[in-house]
Amino acid sequence: MTPADLPAGPDPLLGERLVLRRGVSLQVCHMPGRAPSLVFLHGALGNRFNWRPQIEFGMAQGWECLAYDQAGHGQSTAYPRYSIGRHCRDLGRLLLRFGITTPLLVAHSYGVPIALEWARRRAVRGLVLAAGGTHDLDPWWEKPLMRLMRAGGRQLFRWPAVQELNRGWLSGSANPAMDRFFRESPIPVTGEPYRSVEIFWGYNFHRRPAPVRWPRIPALILSGGRDPMFTLAMGEALAGRFDQGRHLHLSQCGHLLMAEEPETVNRAIAAWIQEEGLVQESRT
Numbered sequence: 001m002t003p004a005d006l007p008a009g010p011d012p013l014l015g016e017r018l019v020l021r022r023g024v025s026l027q028v029c030h031m032p033g034r035a036p037s038l039v040f041l042h043g044a045l046g047n048r049f050n051w052r053p054q055i056e057f058g059m060a061q062g063w064e065c066l067a068y069d070q071a072g073h074g075q076s077t078a079y080p081r082y083s084i085g086r087h088c089r090d091l092g093r094l095l096l097r098f099g100i101t102t103p104l105l106v107a108h109s110y111g112v113p114i115a116l117e118w119a120r121r122r123a124v125r126g127l128v129l130a131a132g133g134t135h136d137l138d139p140w141w142e143k144p145l146m147r148l149m150r151a152g153g154r155q156l157f158r159w160p161a162v163q164e165l166n167r168g169w170l171s172g173s174a175n176p177a178m179d180r181f182f183r184e185s186p187i188p189v190t191g192e193p194y195r196s197v198e199i200f201w202g203y204n205f206h207r208r209p210a211p212v213r214w215p216r217i218p219a220l221i222l223s224g225g226r227d228p229m230f231t232l233a234m235g236e237a238l239a240g241r242f243d244q245g246r247h248l249h250l251s252q253c254g255h256l257l258m259a260e261e262p263e264t265v266n267r268a269i270a271a272w273i274q275e276e277g278l279v280q281e282s283r284t
Helices: 048-061 084-098 111-121 142-151 153-158 160-170 178-184 192-200 232-239 262-275
Strands: 016-021 024-031 034-041 063-068 104-108 126-130 219-224 245-250
Touching: 016 084, 024 048, 024 084, 034 048, 034 084, 034 111, 048 063, 048 104, 048 178, 048 262, 063 084, 084 111, 104 111, 111 126, 126 262, 219 232, 219 262, 232 245, 245 262
Parallel strands: 034 063, 034 104, 104 126, 126 219, 219 245
Antiparallel strands: 016 024, 024 063
């Protein structure tokens, strides 16, 4: 089955607003199905649409899929104060609401620290980690850039030409398939996403003590050869932290590899799920 085989109807990624706790509402899309239960985490400045090709592919396989806008992003409300721990608590509330006990976390960029910190203390079926987010998260240019954007520089992205320049920097190719990605996920012109990224500055996964369960977690690491933020060496180092770690390097892709080469990424995830024996019958 392929995404083209899905029944026509309203876009399931539109989702619904769910109140998780006082003052925090997230825009969430949940598609019931069998295990593995794929839970998608977007990166900084992103939203739930970032993983569209993989969500639609997972739905076509009959897998349960859950994706949402993290607090401060997309259509979700903001936090007064951000932390990785708060993001993990929101993830936990969503998993409880939908009865998902052992998620397969699929994370991109700054979503990777959230997935890793969740898996440090809680059961997961596996991890798919794309374009890093493990360390060196605050290169010299990022702090002043994010502060400039928060102060008002983001307004430049109201101009289509500036959005197009950003597309060329983040994407490793002029793939027409990226058109929809950038329509659904333009650089934000509101200030909140830029305030939220500061919690990741200084995070270094490799300096965190590894829990006992790391060797037992299957992990698929994805990196792009034209990614200016997560290199081949970083991907190899992350995969090496897991006894069941695998690394797929796509030399022609940039930071948005899951959208640039969706069919390649989908096939890789499906093959890895089968090889690791992660497919099960529907949950009871």
